[in-house]
Amino acid sequence: MAKKAAIIGGGVIGGGWAARFLLNGWDVAVFDPDPEAERKIGEVLANARRSLPGLYQRALPPEGTLSYHGELAAAVAGAEWVQESVPERLDIKHRVFAEIMAAAPEGAVIGSSTSGYKPSELNEKGARAIVAHPFNPVYLLPLVELVGDPAETARAADVLRGIGMYPLTLRREIDAHIADRFLEAVWREALWLVKDGVATTAEIDEAIRMGFGLRWAQMGLFETYRIAGGEAGMRHFLAQFGPCLTWPWTKLMDVPEFTDELVDLIAGQSDAQSGHRSIRELERLRDDNLVAMMRALRRTGSGAGGVILAHEATLPVAAEGPDGLPVTLQMQIPTSFVDYNGHMNEAPYLEVGARASDRLMEMVGADAEYIAGGLSYFTAETDIRYLDEIDIGDKVTVTTQIVGGDGRKLHLFHRFWIGGEGPAATVETVMLHVDLSTRRVVAPTGSVAERAAAMAAAHADYPMPERLLLNRPRA
Template identity: 50%
Template sequence: MTILSEVAVIGAGVIGAGWVARLVENGVNVSLYDPDPETPRKLGEILANADHAYGRLTLAPRPKKGKVHHAATVAEAVAGKPFIVEAVPERMDLKRRIYAEIEAANTTATIASSTSGILPTDLQAEMAHPGRLIVAHPFNPVYLLPLVEIVGGARTEPGVIAAACAFYERLGMKPLHIRKEIPAFIADRLLEAVWREGLWLINDEICTTEELDDAIRYGFGLRWAQMGLFETYRIAGGEAGMKHFIEQFGPCLAWPWTKLTDVPELTPELVNRIAEQSDAQSGAYPVRALERIRDDNLVAILQALKAQDWGAGRILAEHEKRLFDLGAQTGDPDPDTSRPIRTFTGRVAADWTDYNGHMNEARYLQVFADATDAFLRLIGVDAAYVQAGGSYFTVESHLRHLDEVRAGEPVRVETRVLEGKGKKLRLFHQFRHGDGHLLATGEHMLLHVNLGTRSASEPGSHVAELLGRIAAQHAELPVPEGVGRAVGQPR
């Protein structure tokens, strides 16, 4: 399934709004129904946080944002939509009533329930078209965390699951197909175990809510974030591996360490204790501020894991490759190659600036690198081409910094081909403010490389043909000011 352009979402609570944010940020228009009159305000605040997070998450070109239509009824929201996200409260009677309303207006769409534990077979029980229902259980914040648990019911059509998994991958997610139905699926069963033990530790006054959170976020939580449970314990087994770890620590499971077979009674006293400790821990922050702090931390972790090509960072990197290959909103969708080609369009991000509030010099080079990548994709050097063993490597760069630019200001890059024949590619980038004045220039020499031999090689025929055509067109243009300039060279 390619990425869809229209999706319906029923329910705009924390999870439903998170789905709307992920869809909108990936260029999908959303038709939303929620009876809460406060929905536009609440959703607007979450969309603002998602926009802030995505602005820091990736330097890949972001698709043009999808639009949100607030529908007056379920029928209006789902009419004609190929995919429907159900994110209403965890009440079977409510979900079944919503499905009946959906089926009265739409008999062909896939329905994806966001339930965190109800079995899809039970959800399907009263449906006229049960084969199109799946569970697609995400994790908060939906717009950042990539995992989505996919569960089919007894009557779910296999093709629906496969198509849904492909769709979620296009949204930058990691679909985990759970082949056997089980209440609460996989992740929430693990979370429930930790939650139950945490309640006992608070109930028995062993620690406060803050101390318990500290044990997770400064300890095993960091390990889990990038390796999970079993891979972490495999390392704990040392050179002898997992078998040694189980032999050494397995007997501990028989010790009376936990109370996971029981749960404390949630008396008013215990509930108040937890609430008071939580207020002392986090009450200084409004919920939207906490969400933004959480998002900033998650972005940092995801970016760090991407640099290591590991775990959730690998999912982010793969999604960025798709975005770069699409070239979404980076420049002209159908460029006139007889003129300088717009290869980058955007605004200066806040974290691109130094203490003076100006874009720092490293980011100038980064923008030129992104512009080069956009041009390479234009001539056919995309992820598939690189996977097949061909690419261009930069061997020399000359930058001129001509003016300052501040956070939030619009910028663009226009690219000229100075040379494009054989193994050589020489590009000249002009980095301009949105008003047109020149901020910097970058001249870059690249060589085509065979990635198998790591040596210079001739590009593929289709790449050479496209590049040669553009180079010939650009040879007819006036030579731009600054070409060939190096440090210390007289004007």
């Protein structure tokens, strides 16, 4: 039976929470008196379905059931997680928490998306909420700041890891937690730069995305500055740049007067910078870029990429595909795989086939530990056939058949299934077993040869491909 999450407040953050839980197999019940809530959440969900599965090379669980309720009590009934995402006014939050406490199950985690209030403030009227502060878009960005009772935040952290998020538990409560304190400091300085005519909104954004924003995405602040210190590390960096902290470079605690003129100036520059795109277009652009960057980080396990890898390891893979052969990959096609013609480009077919080959290697025992011992398989030849179009969001299942080989050589045939009677593509691959120290072909050790032979014998019972081009006799 699916677990249930209740989302109280279906705005940008509440809608993102709903998508994150729903796409990870939870049933989601939403309460929001806004008559437009269902439409707004539907649009957020459309973006999430387009982007979140594209981070993974396994299929996410089947979606849970989404429901909308006119009464808060009906939404929270039976919920294991209740997430409050109402406006940032303490009186509203107190009123909502009173209703939640009266109706929610005793064992439910009760989280607040607040970006500034502390648990002690939220619970002044007798609630037992913790802060579970996410970042937009909630369905993609993994960070959730947890503040509150240690036992409750520990329970919450387990749930969040199960839906692919990164819980960061604060050592003690503090206004605006951790991340928003940084953002607020940068925001204040940006307002001064615009007000004083030093830079426009577009120029400030370029300074971030063309420079330190890229570094921060994979190393954060302190690790970035450790590298800036060269071989001597952080101590040298602090000795060299520490004195600068006393210089009047910034106005971090000095806030410009928030006048109509300042609002008009910033809003006008922002319109000139981005007004040619709708909010939904900007959201999709943001999501596409985030997926591409996070998939890049996934390759090394850095930053958010490590969270994706850890979550992916918990996702099940079907044992066999439509043809009865072993499944070696299941994934949704991300936007970064698609070209100007609107379908999957040639190179990603090879990448998907390579991932399937990697999985087949693991299945015969040539896993990471085996490779660390100095032996592996190298690809010698590949042939790709494009039989049908594969588009953004298509869910691809790859099956793999060993059609020949003796362990020293593996002759593989991958089929890409997206539905229909036949495969959408095939990738034929010949792999050679190699000693990594000499780079020469050698016989496998241990049980690798036996497993490969046993799998090849089992696969011989299935129909052989009609067309095999590789490893054929040379004229």
